[in-house]
Every structure is written in structure tokens, then in C-alpha cells.
Amino acid sequence: MEVSGIENTRTSILLVGLSDAGKTALFTQLAHNTFTETVTSMKENEEEIRTNGSRRLVSLIDVPGFERLRNQFWEKLKFRALGVVYVIDSVTFMSNLHNVADLLYQYLSDDFVISKRIPFLVACTKQDETRAKTAKAIFTQLEKEFNTIRETRLGALDTTSGDGEVPKILGNPNREFSFADISNNIEFIDCSSSPKSSSTEAIIKWIDTTV
Ligand SMILES: Nc1nc2c(ncn2[C@@H]2O[C@H](COP(=O)(O)OP(=O)(O)OP(=O)(O)O)[C@@H](O)[C@H]2O)c(=O)[nH]1
Numbered sequence: 541m542e543v544s545g546i547e548n549t550r551t552s553i554l555l556v557g558l559s560d561a562g563k564t565a566l567f568t569q570l571a572h573n574t575f576t577e578t579v580t581s582m583k584e585n586e587e588e589i590r591t592n593g594s595r596r597l598v599s600l601i602d603v604p605g606f607e608r609l610r611n612q613f614w615e616k617l618k619f620r621a622l623g624v625v626y627v628i629d630s631v632t633f634m635s636n637l638h639n640v641a642d643l644l645y646q647y648l649s650d651d652f653v654i655s656k657r658i659p660f661l662v663a664c665t666k667q668d669e670t671r672a673k674t675a676k677a678i679f680t681q682l683e684k685e686f687n688t689i690r691e692t693r694l695g696a697l698d699t700t701s702g703d704g705e706v707p708k709i710l711g712n713p714n715r716e717f718s719f720a721d722i723s724n725n726i727e728f729i730d731c732s733s734s735p736k737s738s739s740t741e742a743i744i745k746w747i748d749t750t751v
Pocket residue numbers: 557558559560561562563564565566576577578579580581582603604605606627665666667668669731732733734
């Protein structure tokens with residue numbers, strides 16, 4: 541059942557992702573135009589921003605990625621999301637592939653995310669580093685990994701006794717997983733918060749089209 545007035549409270553853009561992904565660095569770039577050395581976030585950061593084209597203020601919320609805090613913050617803050625920026629460390633991406641994919645899969649199969657068709661931006665950050673994988677490569681790898689996650693879940697469905705939660709299957713189960721087959725709009729972009737070569741324009745542009 542819809543919580544009354546919930547639409548009035550959906551005025552935020554959430555920055556989410558694994559710990560160390562680069563969320564707080566992006567947050568400080570977007571909110572304050574600066575780069576500061578960060579430590580693992582233990583609570584959320586929030587700031588109102590007005591992007592280039594948008595006529596209204598939007599609050600940007602940096603959600604802690606620390607494993608033991610992540611879910612409780614997500615459950616509390618997701619109801620405020622107009623859009624979600626899923627931040628990925630493009631340098632360590634391949635070695636973290638399973639965890640990166642698993643968390644994104646969890647968010648995209650969240651009932652609230654699905655029911656509100658909350659748009660996602662996958663921000664592949666740290667592109668200033670030469671070892672960074674591009675957003676294009678990350679997109680391809682994630683589609684493959686989502687296939688594997690789905691197969692595991694479909695396998696679990698076959699053996700399930702009928703009680704317990706039914707695992708969510710994203711996309712069209714009759715063909716290879718494709719981000720084009722999910723009902724939420726999802727885009728992938730390259731970005732960086734590095735003071736030498738910060739590039740956050742694509743995020744601003746996306747926020748403009750989302751709010
Ligand atoms: N080279 C480079 N380093 C970055 C960039 N963004 C973040 N970092 C570094 O990556 C590390 C983690 O960044 P944070 O922004 O604190 O990560 P986080 O996602 O907020 O992590 P949690 O708060 O634990 O969830 C820090 O040492 C940053 O300096 C970037 O664009 N380029």
C-alpha cells in the first residue's frame with residue numbers, strides 16, 4: 541500500500557555503491573566543487589544542489605557503503621529517491637565484479653525501485669587512473685555477471701519448497717540478460733572526482749533530465 545504523501549518526499553538523488561567506490565569524493569565534487577581526502581563514511585552526507593538546467597533544488601545524499609551499515613541506510617533512504625547513482629570503482633572493478641554486480645542486482649530488484657521505476661545512473665568513476673575500465677566495458681561485464689546471478693537464482697527457484705522469499709528474476713528469463721529488458725531506465729557513464737581532471741558533467745546532465 542502506498543504510504544500517503546510519499547511522492548512529496550521523493551526529491552533526492554542517492555549516491556550508493558560498495559565501500560571505497562568513490563561516492564563521498566563525487567559528493568564533495570558535486571556539492572562543493574572540491575576534492576577532499578575521505579575516510580569510510582559512517583553516516584550519510586546530504587546537501588541541496590541546483591544543477592545547470594533544473595528549476596528546482598534537489599538534495600544529493602551520499603549513502604555509506606560500509607557493509608554492515610549499507611542495508612539499514614538503504615532501507616531508510618530509498619523512499620526519498622527520485623534517482624539513484626550507483627558508483628563503481630573502475631580501477632578495482634574486475635577484482636570486485638561479483639560484489640559490484642550483486643549489490644546492483646539487489647537494488648534493481650528492490651520492490652520500491654521497481655514500483656516507482658526509479659531511474660539508475662551507473663557512474664564508473666576514477667577514470668583519471670590509467671588502469672580504469674571504461675563504462676562500456678563495465679556495462680558488458682555486468683550484463684554477463686547478471687546472467688550468472690540470474691542462473692543461480694533460477695536454480696534456487698527450481699529447488700525451493702514453496703515457502704520463503706521467491707528470488708527476483710530481472711530481465712527476460714528466456715534470453716541472455718540485457719539491461720534493455722528491465723523496466724527501469726539505466727545509463728552508464730565515465731567520470732572522475734580527481735582534482736587534476738575531475739569530470740562530473742555527465743552526472744549533472746543526468747540529474748537534470750531526472751528531476
Ligand atoms: N584517482 C581517483 N581516486 C578517487 C576518485 N574518487 C575517489 N577516489 C579515492 O578512492 C577512495 C575512496 O573514496 P570515497 O569517496 O571515500 O569512497 P566511498 O564510496 O565514499 O566509500 P564509503 O564511504 O566507505 O562507502 C579515496 O581514497 C579517494 O581519494 C577518483 O575519481 N580518482
